[in-house]
Amino acid sequence: MNKFKYYFILIITTFSLFSCSKNNDASEITPPRDFAVQYATDITNIEEYLKTYYITVVDHAGFVDDQDVTYTKITDAANQPSIYSYLNASTFPKLLSREVKLHDITYKVYYLVLREGTGAAPCNVDGVLAAYKGDYLEQTVTSNVTSLTATTFEVAKYPQQMLSLYSTITGWSEIFPQFKTGSYTANNDGTVSYSDFGAGVMFIPSGLAYYSAGSASIPAYAPLIFSFKLYEINRQDQDSDGIPSYLEDKNGDGYVKVLATGVENADDTDKDGIPDFLDVDDDADGYSTKLEITAANGTIIPFADIPSCDGDTTDPARLKKHLDKSCH
Template sequence: MNNFFRVAFFTVVASFVVSCSKGDGNSVVPKRDYAEQYATDLANIEEFLQTHYMEVTNNAGNTEDQDVSFYEIPEGGTQTSVWNQTIYPLQAHYVAQDDITYKIYYLQLRQGSGANTNSPCNLDRVLTSYRGSYIYTKKETVNEVEVETLTLKQFEESITPESYLTLSTLIKGWSEILPKFKTGSYSANPDGTLSYSNFGAGVMFIPSGLGYFNNSTGSIPGYSPLIFSFKLYEIQRVDNDNDGILSYLEDHNSAIVNADGSVTTINGVPDGYLRILEEDVDNPDDTDGDGTPDFLDIDDDGDFFTTASEIKNPLTNDPFPFADIPLCSDGKKRHLSNLCHH
């Protein structure tokens, strides 16, 4: 990879913010072993799922539609746990990072009524309401005996969002789970507001290694497993390298092709768009094999002409595939004018 592309790529990667919300007083505690912390987080998440039940509000067309609340099952209670309930089957998504295969549990309350093209990829911007909470161990004394129970504490909520969130700047759990959902529909109200319906709605349970890990962010303690409930209202496509091709179209395993939804960067596979793997692993999203993924590569096919200049034939103004321009009879690349030079 030439120096320009290498600098451009790492500049973009360095700018990615691993945060969903930032607050004053952020602090960092000493790092623990990733594998050991993941084992603790997973055990706590699974215990929470097995000891709590949930209630979902079904009120189509209203703000509270698909709101979800979690409650601890009291001793002797007959409520069905989140783990055992079957109305919204608990699902798992796996992410390879830090030499660990993380498991993200999630619930699909509703996938969303939109077409496949209405699902975000992991680089897009989303308009979403959400509620964020973290799981922690509460200690209390009962009959002179210290008892520990897992409980939930809310740290943030956005009910009527007015701005889009960029998935590539959020904690990893978001960019892994949101592509599994679709948008719905909306209608305008007399006061100028919009009402959303049939939108995708879900809950994700994120180990700290895919969240803030040892960073204490705002009111969230370090090493906290996170729970986000969310509703996907709208998406905005992005063009990271400004080459005239939206980044989701430069995901060659995207929903348009075979329902991947994740743009891969360096020698990666779909579940790790910021992950560097072995040198001999081909990146399906790197057309010319120069080590720079297409969504960051201004020359996707490595012919020294920018992708933006190859999107349309200057003579006819007709679009043609930038990576499939037919060669001239002597085997050389055609000129941008689509004419061969002799």
């Protein structure tokens, strides 16, 4: 009797498992939404947030809460200026926007400049050491009332590692180059105090963030808000050719790009479709760039020591002049 019950349970369980598997295989896969349609929704929500919330900024130089930002729903329009009211302001805070062409549409990315910073600006493929707080936007319904809400999903108050803008979401790589680092001092207790760093807030449409995939607690198709402080940068060399990628930004706009086939790329010297920051042989002469800046003893010549044809070591384009065969 016990054996019969055992086999009966086993058969039922097996049948259930195969039934669930079959149903899962047959379930419909929802295709991602159209980028243009979703962007229209995202920008509407972002602009609603900008016009219905105000900010409070902590001014506490040398302390970890310096430039912390709090967002609050406006209840007194006369005394609580909206974030949107700072659009193109002549003083800080200053709300600006940047156009980003991707997915065959042009995104508008708003970013609020609280402080520009006094040091160096990262290229869009450099590493950044940044404190930040991330929120996602969504329309929620409570008691049949729809309202736009922001939910915090991550806070990094004491950053410990560089994050490469080459591998983060597109929104980060587009906005961080608009800011600069500051200065810092080491304290006796082993901590570091940062000052004069660039600080701001970026408002990112989902198409420049996680889009349909979402991430952890971030829902699919959620626009993101990041308040951030840019403490330090790390110059990276994506193709390991001995030239930091930011120095392979030929047109000097702070960005290096991989563009679609056939699209003119100002940062592609030999026009082979591979931008210089990813091209180990920028001039297509059959010799890698690393070989061309290697001394006789096999060591890489530091970029700062490479002379141009006219001997000008301050000219940022000196490497290209040096490698130009007409100079020799």
